[in-house]
Amino acid sequence: MSAGFWHVPLDKESSDLCCFNTHVGKYKFLRMPFGIKSAPEVFQKHVIRIFGHISGVSVIFDDLIIAANNEKGHDEILQRVLNTALENNIKFNKDKIQFEIKSVRYMGNIITDKGVKPDDDKVRAIREMSEPKCKEEVKRFLGMINFLSSFIPNVAIINAPLRELLKQNVDWHWTHRHTEVFNKLKELLSKQPTMKYFDPKENIVIQTDASKKGIGCCLLQNGQPVAYASRALTETEITQIRTN
Numbered sequence: 001m002s003a004g005f006w007h008v009p010l011d012k013e014s015s016d017l018c019c020f021n022t023h024v025g026k027y028k029f030l031r032m033p034f035g036i037k038s039a040p041e042v043f044q045k046h047v048i049r050i051f052g053h054i055s056g057v058s059v060i061f062d063d064l065i066i067a068a069n070n071e072k073g074h075d076e077i078l079q080r081v082l083n084t085a086l087e088n089n090i091k092f093n094k095d096k097i098q099f100e101i102k103s104v105r106y107m108g109n110i111i112t113d114k115g116v117k118p119d120d121d122k123v124r125a126i127r128e129m130s131e132p133k134c135k136e137e138v139k140r141f142l143g144m145i146n147f148l149s150s151f152i153p154n155v156a157i158i159n160a161p162l163r164e165l166l167k168q169n170v171d172w173h174w175t176h177r178h179t180e181v182f183n184k185l186k187e188l189l190s191k192q193p194t195m196k197y198f199d200p201k202e203n204i205v206i207q208t209d210a211s212k213k214g215i216g217c218c219l220l221q222n223g224q225p226v227a228y229a230s231r232a233l234t235e236t237e238i239t240q241i242r243t244n
Contacts, residue, residue: 154216
């Protein structure tokens with residue numbers, strides 16, 4: 001959308017609060033200006049109210065993504081979006097519009113006609129990271145890995161040695177074992193295939209795995225991964241395992 005905030009009209013009370021003085025007189029905004037703390041949230045709600053009811057449209061701040069199973073369906077949704085924009089006097093930036101593309105960056109991932117994969121830039125950033133020299137760098141690395149954990153099998157099981165380093169009662173001591181885990185996580189992320197879209201009509205296979213530190217699973221259809229999930233065990237759960 002072009003100059004998105006200016007598409008949001010202000011009521012009288014809000015307009016009065018957006019008043020300002022100049023050397024040629026006093027003025028006030030009639031449309032939402034840039035720089036107001038609550039503006040992004042208000043704008044998002046405004047765009048969702050206008051376009052959110054259209055099936056196949058995803059609203060991400062001032063971007064609209066149209067998704068359909070075929071060209072005909074795509075064009076029908078596009079026509080509804082354009083008609084709705086015209087009715088609400090909304091303008092789009094023609095230089096940023098892309099029609100009928102096969103892949104798009106969306107919320108840190110790349111959505112394609114075949115499935116979902118992690119954003120290449122995020123994968124590259126992780127792959128090029130050097131070994132951590134302190135706990136803060138380990139925390140940063142794990143944060144980046146966890147953001148893409150749905151693409152890595154058993155990540156909570158594999159990264160257990162790195163998480164141990166973050167405990168308050170554990171002194172910093174980087175070993176060969178930590179290097180192995182660090183490199184393995186980067187390698188797994190680099191090698192992961194595109195995740196298949198879930199199809200409710202296909203059979204589902206769930207593979208599970210567990211260790212003394214965590215549990216994990218993989219949802220598959222036709223032998224292709226749809227999603228990975230894993231989590232670390234709590235101290236209570238670990239104690240119960242030892243007891244049993």
